[in-house]
Amino acid sequence: MLKTLFPNVIWDTIYEATLETLYMTAISVLATFFLGIILGLLLFLTGKGNLWENKIIHTIISAFVNIFRSIPFIILIVLLIPFTMAIMQTMIGANAALPALIIGAAPFYARMVEIALREIDKGVIEAAKSMGAKVSTIIFKVLIPESLPALVSGITVTAIALVGYTAMAGVVGAGGLGNLAYLEGFQRSQNDVTFIATIIVLIIVFIIQFIGDFITSKLDKR
Amino acid sequence: MITLSNVSKIYKSKLKNSAQIKAVDNIELQVAQGEIFGIIGYSGAGKSTLIRMLNGLETPSAGTISVAGREISKIKGAELRKARQEISMIFQHFNLLWSRTVRENISFPLEIAGVSKLERQNRVDELIKLVGLEGREDAYPSQLSGGQKQRVGIARALANNPKVLLCDEATSALDPQTTDSILDLLQDINTRLGLTIVLITHEMHVIRKICHRVAVMENGKVVEMGNVLDVFKRPQAQITKRFVQQVTEPEETKETIEHLLENYPNGKVIQLSFVGDSAEQPLITQLIRTFNLEVNILQGKISQTQSGSYGTLFIHLDGSEAEMDKALEYIKASHVGVEVIENA
Numbered sequence: 347m348l349k350t351l352f353p354n355v356i357w358d359t360i361y362e363a364t365l366e367t368l369y370m371t372a373i374s375v376l377a378t379f380f381l382g383i384i385l386g387l388l389l390f391l392t393g394k395g396n397l398w399e400n401k402i403i404h405t406i407i408s409a410f411v412n413i414f415r416s417i418p419f420i421i422l423i424v425l426l427i428p429f430t431m432a433i434m435q436t437m438i439g440a441n442a443a444l445p446a447l448i449i450g451a452a453p454f455y456a457r458m459v460e461i462a463l464r465e466i467d468k469g470v471i472e473a474a475k476s477m478g479a480k481v482s483t484i485i486f487k488v489l490i491p492e493s494l495p496a497l498v499s500g501i502t503v504t505a506i507a508l509v510g511y512t513a514m515a516g517v518v519g520a521g522g523l524g525n526l527a528y529l530e531g532f533q534r535s536q537n538d539v540t541f542i543a544t545i546i547v548l549i550i551v552f553i554i555q556f557i558g559d560f561i562t563s564k565l566d567k568r
Numbered sequence: 569m570i571t572l573s574n575v576s577k578i579y580k581s582k583l584k585n586s587a588q589i590k591a592v593d594n595i596e597l598q599v600a601q602g603e604i605f606g607i608i609g610y611s612g613a614g615k616s617t618l619i620r621m622l623n624g625l626e627t628p629s630a631g632t633i634s635v636a637g638r639e640i641s642k643i644k645g646a647e648l649r650k651a652r653q654e655i656s657m658i659f660q661h662f663n664l665l666w667s668r669t670v671r672e673n674i675s676f677p678l679e680i681a682g683v684s685k686l687e688r689q690n691r692v693d694e695l696i697k698l699v700g701l702e703g704r705e706d707a708y709p710s711q712l713s714g715g716q717k718q719r720v721g722i723a724r725a726l727a728n729n730p731k732v733l734l735c736d737e738a739t740s741a742l743d744p745q746t747t748d749s750i751l752d753l754l755q756d757i758n759t760r761l762g763l764t765i766v767l768i769t770h771e772m773h774v775i776r777k778i779c780h781r782v783a784v785m786e787n788g789k790v791v792e793m794g795n796v797l798d799v800f801k802r803p804q805a806q807i808t809k810r811f812v813q814q815v816t817e818p819e820e821t822k823e824t825i826e827h828l829l830e831n832y833p834n835g836k837v838i839q840l841s842f843v844g845d846s847a848e849q850p851l852i853t854q855l856i857r858t859f860n861l862e863v864n865i866l867q868g869k870i871s872q873t874q875s876g877s878y879g880t881l882f883i884h885l886d887g888s889e890a891e892m893d894k895a896l897e898y899i900k901a902s903h904v905g906v907e908v909i910e911n912a
Contacts, residue, residue, distance in 0.1 A: 472625060473663035473664075475625060475652075476623055476657040478651070478652035479680045480649065491667040492665060492666065565667075567708040567710060
């Protein structure tokens with residue numbers, strides 16, 4: 347039955363490609379989450395009227411974030427080839443895609459983190475200050491817990507964008523479902539392979555969205 | 569306990585050549601240990617800035633502030649944080665962490681102070697009892713009413729056994745009944761723990777109900793300061809008179825009086841103000857017995873303050889001019905404020 351519907355699909359390869367996509371997504375989401383929170387916190391804290399108000403640092407981070415957020419991802423991969431070669435020693439395979447994925451997604455997520463933090467009631471931060479809290483206490487016990495639902499829904503959106511990015515990275519040799527759809531599906535005119543790759547990507551996206559929504563609703567006690 | 573000398577706070581406007589804004593202008597005041605001190609003013613009077621300078625959330629542009637033996641206007645960093653654990657604050661909008669339960673919210677300042685987990689638990693249980701929140705320990709702030717949220721705020725503020733409690737419009741977001749229950753709680757804490765309380769408000773009702781002394785602020789300056797009863801008795805500044813009217817005269821009083829003057833063209837309409845003990849003597853009975861006058865009670869109200877009662881009474885006198893003048897002299901002699909209301 348499957349054989350007649352999808353004559354060109356080799357399920358072992360699909361399975362392998364799916365694992366590669368999941369691997370690239372998982373690692374880059376994880377790294378983006380931490381890097382984005384750090385950048386977002388810095389953006390927020392150095393902003394006007396905040397704990398570490400500092401115009402110079404704020405402008406520098408803001409410019410960095412804006413630049414990397416604006417470069418189309420496919421161009422960013424090419425731009426980053428020397429950097430990737432230097433730290434990964436290769437341009438082929440899932441690991442080679444990671445630097446570009448993280449550098450492409452972290453600034454995007456950092457902006458979401460900043461917005462999430464700005465949504466926190468200023469009064470709550472003031473209350474923590476009035477109790478004699480240190481900045482680190484405010485970060486870990488006020489800012490992050492109070493913005494956590496927004497941080498999670500932000501990383502959900504970012505993770506879905508990253509699934510798309512891994513497909514693009516696949517085209518330039520990173521492996522995964524994008525690579526499979528491009529090489530086996532498009533270049534060899536095997537539309538059934540492209541179709542299956544698309545279906546699997548969609549399933550991954552739906553699962554990410556479902557998990558993200560579930561966690562967000564569990565966390566939100568407002 | 570608290571001393572402010574020559575304290576000013578100036579905000580520099582961003583626009584060139586525009587005037588600087590003096591939020592707080594050369595304020596001089598002392599608050600004694602165990603006192604409930606109220607600061608009243610309309611919004612923009614500078615009271616918010618003033619109370620925030622008491623725990624270093626704002627720094628003064630000039631002058632010195634010392635609270636509980638520390639010069640708040642000078643210290644920074646770790647020392648300021650330590651001081652803040654002794655100067656707690658509660659807020660108009662409660663400022664609870666929505667991500668934490670009642671118990672966890674109250675525990676927060678203890679975590680900051682580095683109290684061990686077991687001690688934290690015991691202390692939180694005590695505090696929950698103190699503010700009357702038994703049974704709501706594991707609720708989240710979103711599941712509480714305004715009054716309950718403020719109780720959490722108060723419990724949180726008391727967690728580290730502070731010496732001073734600052735109340736920033738703590739009852740302004742609550743309905744009148746809840747306001748009273750929160751004020752009762754504050755007063756109870758004041759007497760039981762001997763805590764010094766500084767509160768800011770725009771409601772004279774709050775001052776009347778729990779404060780021992782009051783400062784009236786307008787345009788960054790303290791225009792009047794004194795014992796609550798004295799201020800009620802003899803308000804000097806125009807703004808103070810307006811605040812006093814908030815509690816002594818119902819809104820419709822003015823209209824009522826005009827109406828009365830029309831209805832009683834003969835005789836006089838008189839406003840009597842009673843303060844403290846004078847409120848308790850049978851003045852009207854004596855008036856009727858001593859003088860040949862018709863006395864008609866028109867309207868009256870008694871307000872209770874921390875240091876005694878304060879009341880106003882409108883009466884109508886009718887009789888001969890000479891007898892009425894004698895009666896007025898008599899009333900003045902018995903330490904009751906008299907004001908003859910004329911047609912406006």
